[in-house]
Amino acid sequence: MNILLLGYGKMGKIIGEIAESRGHSIAGKINIENKSDLDLLDPSQIDVAIEFSQPEAAFENISWAINHGVPIVVGTTGWLDKKKEVEALTLEKEGSFFYASNFSVGVNIFFKVNELLSKLMNETKGYEVSIEEIHHTAKKDAPSGTAITLAEGIIKNLSEKDSWNLAGETNSQENSVEITSKRIDPAPGTHIIRYKSEIDDIEISHTAHSRQGFALGAVLVAEWIPSKKGVLSMDDFLSF
Numbered sequence: 709m710n711i712l713l714l715g716y717g718k719m720g721k722i723i724g725e726i727a728e729s730r731g732h733s734i735a736g737k738i739n740i741e742n743k744s745d746l747d748l749l750d751p752s753q754i755d756v757a758i759e760f761s762q763p764e765a766a767f768e769n770i771s772w773a774i775n776h777g778v779p780i781v782v783g784t785t786g787w788l789d790k791k792k793e794v795e796a797l798t799l800e801k802e803g804s805f806f807y808a809s810n811f812s813v814g815v816n817i818f819f820k821v822n823e824l825l826s827k828l829m830n831e832t833k834g835y836e837v838s839i840e841e842i843h844h845t846a847k848k849d850a851p852s853g854t855a856i857t858l859a860e861g862i863i864k865n866l867s868e869k870d871s872w873n874l875a876g877e878t879n880s881q882e883n884s885v886e887i888t889s890k891r892i893d894p895a896p897g898t899h900i901i902r903y904k905s906e907i908d909d910i911e912i913s914h915t916a917h918s919r920q921g922f923a924l925g926a927v928l929v930a931e932w933i934p935s936k937k938g939v940l941s942m943d944d945f946l947s948f
């Protein structure tokens with residue numbers, strides 16, 4: 709396949725290496741300084757675009773791909789206020805758009821464990837839930853996209869919670885899941901869910917040891933998406 713990399717930073721580089729090792733070609737490596745190179749590309753020669761850039765850049769890159777009929781796999785976090793607009797454009801143009809806050813298989817298993825645990829905790833009184841996420845200091849957004857997905861999984865199942873808030877912000881309320889974001893190098897990504905009570909604590913966590921799992925997941929989805937249409941997610945891709 710011919711793969712366009714929108715964003716060629718820490719993730720883009722690993723994705724490019726994995727894609728080439730799996731026999732794919734890289735149609736372009738787009739960063740902020742060579743953004744205008746997009747105009748030189750022939751979209752009909754691109755099988756799929758993989759977008760790992762920055763929160764402020766994602767919407768424009770995704771729109772470019774959908775408007776040019778290029779299926780797009782998006783890992784960038786921190787731009788979700790525009791997701792509804794992207795979904796509407798995808799449907800209007802009959803395009804293919806895939807977003808995941810986390811492409812690693814381990815985290816996607818962790819998402820399912822989180823949902824199961826929150827269902828059990830909904831039947832139990834006396835515990836207060838919270839989320840902690842730890843990432844490297846170059847991360848631009850907080851909380852992490854993964855922490856937001858985890859919070860959504862809890863809100864879906866725990867009847868006493870209907871929102872989330874970042875620790876230290878003023879909108880903290882009893883019905884809100886508090887997320888603490890820590891920035892410590894070189895953490896590739898750690899997420900911890902805690903249920904605390906006077907009697908005991910229950911804790912589940914996922915720790916990424918490198919960016920390899922995120923990057924491989926994005927390439928596997930890119931290999932899968934060209935034959936698919938619409939707004940797609942890990943639930944469509946994974947069989948669990």
Ligand SMILES: NC(=O)C1=CN([C@@H]2O[C@H](COP(=O)(O)OP(=O)(O)OC[C@H]3O[C@@H](n4cnc5c(N)ncnc54)[C@H](OP(=O)(O)O)[C@@H]3O)[C@@H](O)[C@H]2O)C=CC1
Nearest residue numbers: 715716717718719739740761765783784785809810811922
């Ligand atoms: N979903 C998942 O599984 C994962 C998601 N992520 C997310 O992916 C994103 C990227 O992470 P990471 O690679 O670590 O970040 P980096 O900062 O290392 O890389 C981002 C790159 O995007 C480039 N960029 C900036 N503006 C544009 C633009 N308009 N078009 C194209 N590229 C642009 C930057 O270029 P320049 O340096 O020139 O400014 C930089 O090279 C983040 O949002 C992160 O949260 C990360 C890991 C896993």
Ligand SMILES: O=C(O)C1=N[C@H](C(=O)O)C[C@H](O)C1
Nearest residue numbers: 785809847852853854896897
């Ligand atoms: O910025 C990162 O590095 C990561 N971002 C994603 C997120 O915001 O959840 C996924 C992963 O944790 C690494």
